[in-house]
Amino acid sequence: MNATVHGLDPSVTITTLRSKDLLGIADLTPVEINLVLDTADAMKEIASRPIKKVPALRGKTVVNLFFEPSTRTRTSFEIAEKRLSADTLNIAIATSSVVKGETLADTAMNLEAMRPDMIVLRHSSSGACHLLSRICRSAIINAGDGMHEHPTQALLDAFTIRERKKQLKGLKVAIVGDLLHSRVLRSNILLLTKMGANVWVCGPPTLMPTEIARFGVTATSSVDEAVRDADVIMMLRIQLERMEGAFFPSLREYFNVFGMTEARMHLARPDVMIMHPGPMNRGVEIASEVADGPYSVILDQVANGVAVRMAVLYLLAGGAEHEEAA
Amino acid sequence: MKRLLKGGRVIDPANGIDGVRDILIDGDRIARVGTNLPAVDASVVDLAEGLVVCPGFIDMHVHLREPGQEHKETVATGTASAVAGGFTAVACMPNTNPVNDDANVTTYILDKARQANLARVYPIGAVSRGSKGDLLADIADLRKAGCVAITDDGHPVKTAILLRRALEYAGMFGMPVIEHCEDPSLKGDGVAHEGFYAASLGLRGMPGACEALGVERGVLLAELTGSAFHVAHMSARASLRAVRKGKDGGVRVTCEVAPHHFTLTDEALASPVPYDTNTKMNPPLREAADRDAMLDGITDGSVDAIATDHAPHHYDEKQVEFDRAPFGIVGLETAVPLSLDRLVHTGRIRLSRLVELLSVNPARILNVGGGTLSEGMPADITIVAPDMKVRIEAAKLRSRSKNTPFDGWELRGGVAATLVGGRPLFVNSEARISL
Numbered sequence: 001m002n003a004t005v006h007g008l009d010p011s012v013t014i015t016t017l018r019s020k021d022l023l024g025i026a027d028l029t030p031v032e033i034n035l036v037l038d039t040a041d042a043m044k045e046i047a048s049r050p051i052k053k054v055p056a057l058r059g060k061t062v063v064n065l066f067f068e069p070s071t072r073t074r075t076s077f078e079i080a081e082k083r084l085s086a087d088t089l090n091i092a093i094a095t096s097s098v099v100k101g102e103t104l105a106d107t108a109m110n111l112e113a114m115r116p117d118m119i120v121l122r123h124s125s126s127g128a129c130h131l132l133s134r135i136c137r138s139a140i141i142n143a144g145d146g147m148h149e150h151p152t153q154a155l156l157d158a159f160t161i162r163e164r165k166k167q168l169k170g171l172k173v174a175i176v177g178d179l180l181h182s183r184v185l186r187s188n189i190l191l192l193t194k195m196g197a198n199v200w201v202c203g204p205p206t207l208m209p210t211e212i213a214r215f216g217v218t219a220t221s222s223v224d225e226a227v228r229d230a231d232v233i234m235m236l237r238i239q240l241e242r243m244e245g246a247f248f249p250s251l252r253e254y255f256n257v258f259g260m261t262e263a264r265m266h267l268a269r270p271d272v273m274i275m276h277p278g279p280m281n282r283g284v285e286i287a288s289e290v291a292d293g294p295y296s297v298i299l300d301q302v303a304n305g306v307a308v309r310m311a312v313l314y315l316l317a318g319g320a321e322h323e324e325a326a
Numbered sequence: 327m328k329r330l331l332k333g334g335r336v337i338d339p340a341n342g343i344d345g346v347r348d349i350l351i352d353g354d355r356i357a358r359v360g361t362n363l364p365a366v367d368a369s370v371v372d373l374a375e376g377l378v379v380c381p382g383f384i385d386m387h388v389h390l391r392e393p394g395q396e397h398k399e400t401v402a403t404g405t406a407s408a409v410a411g412g413f414t415a416v417a418c419m420p421n422t423n424p425v426n427d428d429a430n431v432t433t434y435i436l437d438k439a440r441q442a443n444l445a446r447v448y449p450i451g452a453v454s455r456g457s458k459g460d461l462l463a464d465i466a467d468l469r470k471a472g473c474v475a476i477t478d479d480g481h482p483v484k485t486a487i488l489l490r491r492a493l494e495y496a497g498m499f500g501m502p503v504i505e506h507c508e509d510p511s512l513k514g515d516g517v518a519h520e521g522f523y524a525a526s527l528g529l530r531g532m533p534g535a536c537e538a539l540g541v542e543r544g545v546l547l548a549e550l551t552g553s554a555f556h557v558a559h560m561s562a563r564a565s566l567r568a569v570r571k572g573k574d575g576g577v578r579v580t581c582e583v584a585p586h587h588f589t590l591t592d593e594a595l596a597s598p599v600p601y602d603t604n605t606k607m608n609p610p611l612r613e614a615a616d617r618d619a620m621l622d623g624i625t626d627g628s629v630d631a632i633a634t635d636h637a638p639h640h641y642d643e644k645q646v647e648f649d650r651a652p653f654g655i656v657g658l659e660t661a662v663p664l665s666l667d668r669l670v671h672t673g674r675i676r677l678s679r680l681v682e683l684l685s686v687n688p689a690r691i692l693n694v695g696g697g698t699l700s701e702g703m704p705a706d707i708t709i710v711a712p713d714m715k716v717r718i719e720a721a722k723l724r725s726r727s728k729n730t731p732f733d734g735w736e737l738r739g740g741v742a743a744t745l746v747g748g749r750p751l752f753v754n755s756e757a758r759i760s761l
Contacts, residue, residue: 126601127529130601147528
């Protein structure tokens with residue numbers, strides 16, 4: 001596998017990530033992002049084998065520590081870990097001692113005492129992974145922290161785009177929806193702008209982060225403007241409880257103003273890709289005809305998620321260097 | 327016992343003094359201020375060149391946490407921290423447990439202060455019972471027991487009508503109403519200043535307008551009632567604008583700024599340590615334009631006082647996720663070095679103006695003693711070493727809590743000694759002084 005994993009662009013000379021953790025896209029360089037994506041290329045092939053397992057993480061212990069409900073991300077990480085032969089265990093909030101009032105720091109220190117190699121953390125508080133990173137020697141992988149980052153989602157999105165469009169540079173990517181509360185948005189903005197894409201973000205002003213222009217994107221509340229000639233349209237989930245915060249009047253009105261319909265989609269380039277990180281609210285941010293239509297790559301994103309997470313796990317475990325040592 | 331402080335630069339703005347003077351302390355009082363005073367039977371303290379003798383500094387916004395939260399701070403540890411920071415007196419906020427809305431709580435705090443026998447303590451009572459914002463506390467009782475002002479700090483007074491009544495009622499005793507200015511609905515569940523850094527870190531924001539709305543409300547009601555209104559821990563440029571407008575219109579409004587709001591910005595949320603809970607306070611660290619406005623207000627005289635909002639929290643309480651951490655940092659032992667370094671040595675203000683901000687004006691706003699070195703006054707004296715190199719070390723703070731974002735900072739200027747009622751309660755071993 002080494003040969004394939006390292007069959008990189010000759011200009012790329014790195015084979016591992018600089019940090020012990022993956023806390024966010026903010027910490028990655030474009031070269032590192034390419035390394036992850038190239039490694040994921042090699043990992044994706046494993047899914048097509050009759051025996052979908054390689055020994056890369058044999059003897060490594062990975063803890064999936066999930067303080068928020070998650071089906072897709074947790075399953076994706078677990079499959080990725082198992083395909084790399086890691087020993088995995090899942091801790092969900094309901095079964096942990098957090099219900100007894102233990103702090104995150106104490107939970108982390110107790111886990112750490114059992115010497116895991118990696119901790120995959122999903123938490124509702126922004127920065128929870130940074131707290132863990134300061135406490136733990138294990139590699140921390142951010143599987144989504146509050147409204148901050150969801151780096152593996154952005155990496156799998158980039159992988160999916162690159163698969164179709166060959167490169168990210170110069171593409172017009174429109175991201176539409178609840179920008180304010182979205183960690184997927186923050187990670188995607190960081191990644192796409194680092195890789196030279198032309199990022200447009202669109203949503204109601206009530207759901208737009210402060211000083212969004214400083215993120216290097218073009219912001220608009222006109223969907224038509226955002227999606228016109230777009231190569232990629234990324235829809236973000238609208239959380240149903242946002243109505244109560246008076247961010248918008250009703251789901252019906254939201255769909256009328258911001259929902260992705262076929263008519264709006266046709267303003268984009270003819271080879272547009274429609275993406276969604278899930279879970280979708282059909283008929284709220286996206287019409288079913290679009291979600292299930294020929295331009296949708298939503299299920300490709302899910303499939304690629306496993307390969308990208310395998311790449312991240314592999315690289316943080318030390319990549320080829322670790323394998324050779326073993 | 328008599329003590330003669332000899333050869334120091336004395337800054338006493340209330341008496342128009344800024345020059346070399348001797349100060350004779352007799353017992354707990356200042357007996358004489360003059361040049362070449364004879365020692366007679368006094369012990370002579372020769373002050374090294376560069377030391378500055380000031381009326382005792384008064385921190386008008388401190389949380390001593392007692393009763394109820396003694397794991398964070400007590401009256402004894404808080405006043406030890408005060409004298410180590412150059413403060414001869416502190417005014418303590420009523421959000422204890424129970425709330426200081428009752429003369430018994432005031433008496434309890436003052437008893438503890440007497441036992442500690444360190445910095446003077448001026449309790450501030452609650453505006454409303456339990457600081458719940460429904461009914462007025464027994465303000466006359468609180469005053470009789472020793473409260474010098476009222477506030478529902480931690481929160482704004484719940485309704486405009488209650489704030490109006492509080493201003494009217496407290497005005498009868500000449501007590502100011504101190505307000506934590508904030509619009510609760512705009513604050514929402516915000517944990518940081520609404521700006522670029524909160525947005526990129528995914529932290530819920532509260533804008534400067536949230537504070538300024540509270541300031542505007544208070545200024546209007548102070549105008550309506552003719553009573554004294556004091557803006558606590560002001561942080562937003564829009565708030566300063568409202569205060570200036572009020573002052574220009576003759577409204578009795580004053581304001582204080584905390585050292586962290588004239589030194590730090592919201593960039594500290596992201597670096598050097600991302601999500602450091604010691605950068606979480608309310609009001610939050612704001613953007614550079616707000617920080618610069620606070621500096622301008624201090625320079626041009628719009629800001630009346632520097633107060634620390636000393637808010638001790640236990641390590642365990644801060645070692646959590648950012649959005650779950652309590653608001654606040656300790657400030658008593660960092661305020662004077664930060665002020666000297668960032669205000670005086672930058673050329674923004676002169677030392678005499680700093681003395682106004684730290685001593686003269688807090689005494690005036692709270693109508694308490696001190697703020698001058700007049701003959702016959704209690705000998706509450708802060709001796710400053712403006713050029714001393716100071717390194718802030720959180721672990722060495724006298725406060726029971728160590729929650730400061732300034733750990734490791736190297737600053738120019740510090741406290742050489744603190745005397746309360748003539749007693750030297752703090753003498754800095756690193757300053758060239760012996761008392």
